[in-house]
Amino acid sequence: MDQPLLEVRNLKVSFRTEDGVVKAVGGVSFTLSEGETLGIVGESGSGKSVTMMSVMRLIFDPNARFEGEVIYKGKDLMTLSRDQMRKIRGSEIAMIFQDPMTSLNPVYRVGWQISEQIREHEQISKRAAHGRAIELLGAVGIPHPRERVDDYPHHFSGGMRQRVMIAMALSCSPDLLIADEPTTALDVTIQAQILNLIKKLKDDFGSAVILITHDMGVVADIADRVAVMYAGRVVEQGTKRDLFYDAQHPYTWGLLGSIARLDRPRPRRLTAIQGLPPSLITLPGGCAFGPRCPHRWEKCDEVPELTDKVGGGHLDACHLSPGQKRDRRETAIHPELSEESA
Amino acid sequence: MTVNGDENVLLRADHVKKYFPIRRGIVLQHEIARVHAVDDVSLEVRAGETLGLVGESGCGKSTLGRCIIRLHDLTGGSVIFEGRDISRLSRRALRPVRREMQMVFQDPYASLNPRKRVGTIIADPLRIHHQGDRGQIKKRVQELLELVGLSPEHLNRYPHEFSGGQRQRIGVARALALHPKLIIADEPVSALDVSIRAQVINLLDDLQEELHLTYIFIAHDLGVVRHVSDRIAVMYLGKIVEVSPAEELYQRPVHPYTEALLSAVPIPDPDLSSRREQIVLEGDVPSPIMPPSGCRFHPRCRYATEICAQQEPPLVAHGSGRHLAACHHPLNLGADPAASVPSSAAASAPEQT
Numbered sequence: 001m002d003q004p005l006l007e008v009r010n011l012k013v014s015f016r017t018e019d020g021v022v023k024a025v026g027g028v029s030f031t032l033s034e035g036e037t038l039g040i041v042g043e044s045g046s047g048k049s050v051t052m053m054s055v056m057r058l059i060f061d062p063n064a065r066f067e068g069e070v071i072y073k074g075k076d077l078m079t080l081s082r083d084q085m086r087k088i089r090g091s092e093i094a095m096i097f098q099d100p101m102t103s104l105n106p107v108y109r110v111g112w113q114i115s116e117q118i119r120e121h122e123q124i125s126k127r128a129a130h131g132r133a134i135e136l137l138g139a140v141g142i143p144h145p146r147e148r149v150d151d152y153p154h155h156f157s158g159g160m161r162q163r164v165m166i167a168m169a170l171s172c173s174p175d176l177l178i179a180d181e182p183t184t185a186l187d188v189t190i191q192a193q194i195l196n197l198i199k200k201l202k203d204d205f206g207s208a209v210i211l212i213t214h215d216m217g218v219v220a221d222i223a224d225r226v227a228v229m230y231a232g233r234v235v236e237q238g239t240k241r242d243l244f245y246d247a248q249h250p251y252t253w254g255l256l257g258s259i260a261r262l263d264r265p266r267p268r269r270l271t272a273i274q275g276l277p278p279s280l281i282t283l284p285g286g287c288a289f290g291p292r293c294p295h296r297w298e299k300c301d302e303v304p305e306l307t308d309k310v311g312g313g314h315l316d317a318c319h320l321s322p323g324q325k326r327d328r329r330e331t332a333i334h335p336e337l338s339e340e341s342a
Numbered sequence: 343m344t345v346n347g348d349e350n351v352l353l354r355a356d357h358v359k360k361y362f363p364i365r366r367g368i369v370l371q372h373e374i375a376r377v378h379a380v381d382d383v384s385l386e387v388r389a390g391e392t393l394g395l396v397g398e399s400g401c402g403k404s405t406l407g408r409c410i411i412r413l414h415d416l417t418g419g420s421v422i423f424e425g426r427d428i429s430r431l432s433r434r435a436l437r438p439v440r441r442e443m444q445m446v447f448q449d450p451y452a453s454l455n456p457r458k459r460v461g462t463i464i465a466d467p468l469r470i471h472h473q474g475d476r477g478q479i480k481k482r483v484q485e486l487l488e489l490v491g492l493s494p495e496h497l498n499r500y501p502h503e504f505s506g507g508q509r510q511r512i513g514v515a516r517a518l519a520l521h522p523k524l525i526i527a528d529e530p531v532s533a534l535d536v537s538i539r540a541q542v543i544n545l546l547d548d549l550q551e552e553l554h555l556t557y558i559f560i561a562h563d564l565g566v567v568r569h570v571s572d573r574i575a576v577m578y579l580g581k582i583v584e585v586s587p588a589e590e591l592y593q594r595p596v597h598p599y600t601e602a603l604l605s606a607v608p609i610p611d612p613d614l615s616s617r618r619e620q621i622v623l624e625g626d627v628p629s630p631i632m633p634p635s636g637c638r639f640h641p642r643c644r645y646a647t648e649i650c651a652q653q654e655p656p657l658v659a660h661g662s663g664r665h666l667a668a669c670h671h672p673l674n675l676g677a678d679p680a681a682s683v684p685s686s687a688a689a690s691a692p693e694q695t
Contacts, residue, residue, distance in 0.1 A: 187398035217608025258540035260565035272540035
């Protein structure tokens with residue numbers, strides 16, 4: 001296999017706070033090939049956003065501590081200077097954020113904001129940049145881009161602002177697009193539009209995409225591979241099919257079971273994961289999911305390694321053997337379905 | 343069929359309208375336009391059932407909920423609760439009614455006063471309605487905390503000491519304090535993480551069974567609504583476009599908007615997700631200040647014809663008779679054609695059957 005586009009090796013991020021050290025990311029590793037889409041799933045506080053913000057070197061908190069390597073096209077991003085990083089950010093790696101309401105500057109016209117971004121990374125006249133901005137707005141499906149380019153962000157709806165963000169992200173045809181919950185603030189019909197747009201642009205530009213989300217449905221729709229995060233660590237990682245049809249980690253089972261889904265008969269009760277996510281200051285010893293896990297046994301007092309136990313690059317961090325997991329999985333995800341068949 | 347004298351009907355909304363005026367001027371204020379947030383909506387809620395209210399942001403579902411509970415005054419129409427019109431009652435006359443219906447709000451961070459202890463928050467409704475002395479109130483608060491799955495010792499803590507899911511439980515406990523009959527839950531789980539969401543939904547389920555509650559469950563998540571609801575009303579731009587028993591709505595949507603909405607929900611199953619045909623609606627929801635003529639959905643509808651721009655389709659019964667939809671070109675009627683009312687008769691068709 002050729003060299004991956006991005007390789008994150010044992011990334012650790014912690015923040016010193018008054019209450020203690022928050023271990024937001026506790027050793028995350030993953031790779032991403034060119035043109036691939038990786039979905040990162042997890043709940044709030046699982047460290048998925050912090051991981052990607054660290055990759056982009058966008059955390060400037062003096063209390064933050066970083067460890068590990070982020071190899072992008074052979075360069076370690078963690079060792080680059082601010083200026084070097086600025087060049088990469090926006091031109092080679094672009095990012096879309098969750099909240100399209102706050103990620104645009106309200107006092108500048110939309111077109112100005114897009115062309116500023118282009119002019120930052122390319123030697124190009126103002127007029128040409130403006131023309132590019134119009135083209136981009138058209139490409140992301142904004143009607144009448146020629147007129148809308150001079151509007152302010154508040155003239156746009158949420159879905160359209162997210163389109164503007166995508167237009168900005170694409171202005172320099174990046175090799176990697178990081179989308180942090182790009183559709184969470186949007187309605188389902190608008191979400192469908194935006195996801196289709198990301199898919200189409202991925203095909204047109206051949207960009208690799210990292211999509212951070214908490215919605216398993218979105219992942220199933222758009223990702224090639226998926227990493228599930230819990231309490232600052234990746235607990236399971238594999239292809240989309242591995243994850244949805246052969247999930248290995250009890251937390252993934254919990255996530256799959258707790259969705260009220262439209263494609264299955266409705267269960268009488270949803271399978272809730274008991275308890276709360278742990279505090280990142282005082283992480284439980286051993287497996288972080290242990291205290292909430294119904295399958296806990298003695299071995300879970302040791303921290304489980306993220307290793308390939310079933311083969312084919314499908315990694316998971318759970319002490320249960322693959323056989324045990326196979327026996328328990330269906331009852332864990334759909335207790336009622338298996339009751340009926342029994 | 344919806345019979346007016348049905349004894350089971352706990353609440354009826356009759357042609358409810360809520361317009362918000364847009365005013366210009368400081369001294370000489372004059373109205374320049376109106377936001378048609380809820381426009382002529384009628385529905386019934388039967389005792390013991392859960393009515394789901396779905397729609398995208400700005401469709402008026404929350405406003406309708408607030409109109410029903412009289413947090414908003416109506417612009418027109420009436421709300422009949424237990425056979426009594428409450429839409430024109432004075433504040434004072436409304437008080438005893440308020441005991442019977444309570445609300446659970448979306449944002450568990452904003453809906454609890456951060457400076458009050460949890461015990462006080464839950465006790466407030468009891469004090470306002472003079473439900474017993476201090477000892478009795480304290481006992482009831484502890485009962486309530488236990489009921490929603492919190493420890494009675496949490497009484498003296500402040501909201502910030504709780505997680506989102508726990509806060510929502512506190513909000514539920516507060517709503518239950520006065521033994522209400524009807525709970526209006528406005529997006530009660532959308533601010534919560536998936537795993538916590540399932541906990542709160544299961545809690546609401548259990549409470550309904552235990553306390554014989556009636557719910558109006560407002561949400562934009564179609565999966566969650568399907569899970570909790572007996573019947574579902576779909577709203578678009580201030581109008582109800584379809585009302586149906588829950589399962590039927592998902593099996594055979596009649597209104598093209600419902601069809602599109604359902605097809606836009608991502609399915610957590612990669613194979614199914616790649617196989618199914620997705621209807622992607624073009625554009626955004628139009629402005630409720632100047633809603634489109636005729637059927638409000640027609641500019642985005644792929645089945646729209648001339649009549650859709652001219653005549654507003656009435657909400658009429660299809661199929662089982664419990665399935666109402668407002669569309670000139672209803673879908674999925676093939677399965678049960680005999681029972682459907684020809685809807686192109688439009689104006690002459692009865693408003694309600």
